[in-house]
Amino acid sequence: MGKLLEVNDLEVSFKVHGGEVKAVRGVKFHVNKGETIGIVGESGCGKSVTAQTIMRLIPQPPARIKNGSIMFNGEDLLKKTEREMQKVRGKEIGMIFQDPMTSLNPTMTVGAQIMEPLIKHQNLSRKEATKRAVEMLDLVGMPNPEKRIKQYPHQFSGGMRQRAMIAIALACDPSLLIADEPTTALDVTIQAQILNVMKDLQKRLNTSIIMITHDLGVVAEVCDRVVVMYAGKVVEEGTVQEIFKNPQHPYTKGLLKSVPSLDQDKDKPLVPIYGTPPDLFSPPPGCAFCDRCDYAMNICNKQDADKYHVSDTQYARCWLLDPVAQEVRSK
Amino acid sequence: MSKPLVDVKNLKMHFDVGGGSYLKAVNDISFHINKGETLGMVGESGCGKSTVGRTMLRLYEPTSGEMIFDDTDIYSLSKKQMKDKRRDIQMIFQDPYASLNPRMTVLDIIGEALDIHNLAANKKERKARVEELLELVGLNAEHANRYAHEFSGGQRQRIGIARALAVKPKFIVCDEPISALDVSIQAQVVNLLKDLQRKFDLTYLFIAHDLAMVKLISDRVAVMYLGEIVEITTSDALYANPLHPYTKALMSAIPIPDPDAEADRDRIVLSGDLPSPINPPSGCTFRTRCPMATEKCAEEKPPLVEVKEGHWASCHYAE
Numbered sequence: 180m181g182k183l184l185e186v187n188d189l190e191v192s193f194k195v196h197g198g199e200v201k202a203v204r205g206v207k208f209h210v211n212k213g214e215t216i217g218i219v220g221e222s223g224c225g226k227s228v229t230a231q232t233i234m235r236l237i238p239q240p241p242a243r244i245k246n247g248s249i250m251f252n253g254e255d256l257l258k259k260t261e262r263e264m265q266k267v268r269g270k271e272i273g274m275i276f277q278d279p280m281t282s283l284n285p286t287m288t289v290g291a292q293i294m295e296p297l298i299k300h301q302n303l304s305r306k307e308a309t310k311r312a313v314e315m316l317d318l319v320g321m322p323n324p325e326k327r328i329k330q331y332p333h334q335f336s337g338g339m340r341q342r343a344m345i346a347i348a349l350a351c352d353p354s355l356l357i358a359d360e361p362t363t364a365l366d367v368t369i370q371a372q373i374l375n376v377m378k379d380l381q382k383r384l385n386t387s388i389i390m391i392t393h394d395l396g397v398v399a400e401v402c403d404r405v406v407v408m409y410a411g412k413v414v415e416e417g418t419v420q421e422i423f424k425n426p427q428h429p430y431t432k433g434l435l436k437s438v439p440s441l442d443q444d445k446d447k448p449l450v451p452i453y454g455t456p457p458d459l460f461s462p463p464p465g466c467a468f469c470d471r472c473d474y475a476m477n478i479c480n481k482q483d484a485d486k487y488h489v490s491d492t493q494y495a496r497c498w499l500l501d502p503v504a505q506e507v508r509s510k
Numbered sequence: 511m512s513k514p515l516v517d518v519k520n521l522k523m524h525f526d527v528g529g530g531s532y533l534k535a536v537n538d539i540s541f542h543i544n545k546g547e548t549l550g551m552v553g554e555s556g557c558g559k560s561t562v563g564r565t566m567l568r569l570y571e572p573t574s575g576e577m578i579f580d581d582t583d584i585y586s587l588s589k590k591q592m593k594d595k596r597r598d599i600q601m602i603f604q605d606p607y608a609s610l611n612p613r614m615t616v617l618d619i620i621g622e623a624l625d626i627h628n629l630a631a632n633k634k635e636r637k638a639r640v641e642e643l644l645e646l647v648g649l650n651a652e653h654a655n656r657y658a659h660e661f662s663g664g665q666r667q668r669i670g671i672a673r674a675l676a677v678k679p680k681f682i683v684c685d686e687p688i689s690a691l692d693v694s695i696q697a698q699v700v701n702l703l704k705d706l707q708r709k710f711d712l713t714y715l716f717i718a719h720d721l722a723m724v725k726l727i728s729d730r731v732a733v734m735y736l737g738e739i740v741e742i743t744t745s746d747a748l749y750a751n752p753l754h755p756y757t758k759a760l761m762s763a764i765p766i767p768d769p770d771a772e773a774d775r776d777r778i779v780l781s782g783d784l785p786s787p788i789n790p791p792s793g794c795t796f797r798t799r800c801p802m803a804t805e806k807c808a809e810e811k812p813p814l815v816e817v818k819e820g821h822w823a824s825c826h827y828a829e
Contacts, residue, residue: 221692222663336783337555366554366719368780371763375779393693396765400772419769437697438767439722445745448704449726451697455662 189247204411217402273348277360279340290328315346338369410467417493427495514542521575537737550728600674604686606666610658664695743821
């Protein structure tokens, strides 16, 4: 399996009144061909900023990409001009946004919105593009596609709009699909439908997917590998089995414990992570999680940990994994 | 068992949408909540669960029905009497960003509740009470002079809880109090709500769409679909043995945070969307999406019946 996308040491800041918010602070991960990776983290951890930077959709200013590279098919997306990026967006990389209500154009029919990238990128005639739009809607499980392409987004329900958005994102057969919280705005029964559509399409089209979410259940269902982000950094990465069965970073452990399962004991209180994430105006010099961590040591405050590999595929940034710390922990 | 604290009978809330048609947001539902109990209410968006909560506080005037609270039907009270009654019935809102006035300090946000019901004799007493409430919900007394935007989502929701508690209510409607919060913060707020319930013997109606959280906090759970209660029972029985096909589908749609369990799970994926509550399907309202619907379902509306002891469901084929 070759690497399709490689994000290296990405740093993104926002200039705001009175300073700079360091939203992404050295993020590194890769996506292989045909796999689904999940980026998990809470609001403000930098996961959506990372996704928007890959698409170069982040407004500059106020944002500033300070460092790093995003290699896609051997080319650095950060070095491309706006005109070159337009050939990548929609054609090579498709994107699904969180809120299907606001990300479709209310003044264009759904059909026209699916046809737009086809006419632009693949030089199809209107007739061919219409035919393809009907096929796409059929592919994402929309009943009566011929009738539906002539309708406007307000005539669609939430789940149907999200299907239309997937159809737009996949119209030109992109090799990478970025889904930014694709099911967060949907109900569970509709979420199940949409996840099924995505899994099914991936099998058929062999698309790589970056799934950005805060729902660990969704991750367990669709992802092969997981990247856990906290305060603008990747704190842990591993296969889905490793992250859920053998989490190493205290933040990952805390996240897994704070989600109730259906067979949770009712009399036992949930184990929340106390406190709140740090202010990224002035991120702490050490580990960003140490104020909320039960196992914090003296060093955690002063210096951020390096990557400690647990297996070929799993690593975590935590001092507890240092050979010296192992002794402390067992005492 | 003693008399329930809240007894809702045949509640209907229809909204006039013009053109002679009505949106039947809540269509003839009855349920009760005992003192000190938490009733969970689940369902998809648009099923009417929030409308039920709001109608119970008379934020909407119901089309018909009764709500007996402490021996009085609150819908028969005058405006003035209702104002006094609201001391006993409070609400925690879904969006902690929209439900706090951005131009007021926390002292005034919580203090306003005390002013309206004349619960503080003077400024000093008012401030002391607000500080006491802030500490009760896990904030600091010094926070009283700050504005809402200085707090995170979880902290704002704590302020909303403190405001509801200020008048020492008996019954609190929690309308999706955790949906807008991050996962690690959700657990903090749920634990707080449970603690407060124990301390003050509160009764909750907990409206949510996260079934796992609802199970954790509720004694009994009602499942709503298109303005009607389709199943109601104890939370243990509901999750161990759901009877209504909609409940079954809802349960199987929740993603489990465990890749092994996900891999070998049989999933019922419902087809289609929620029908319009303006013109609901004939017979059983769920039949258009139900995998086991028959002709009988289209002709005859299944009543909510006690299928097993304490376990009510409205399906012709529930057993």
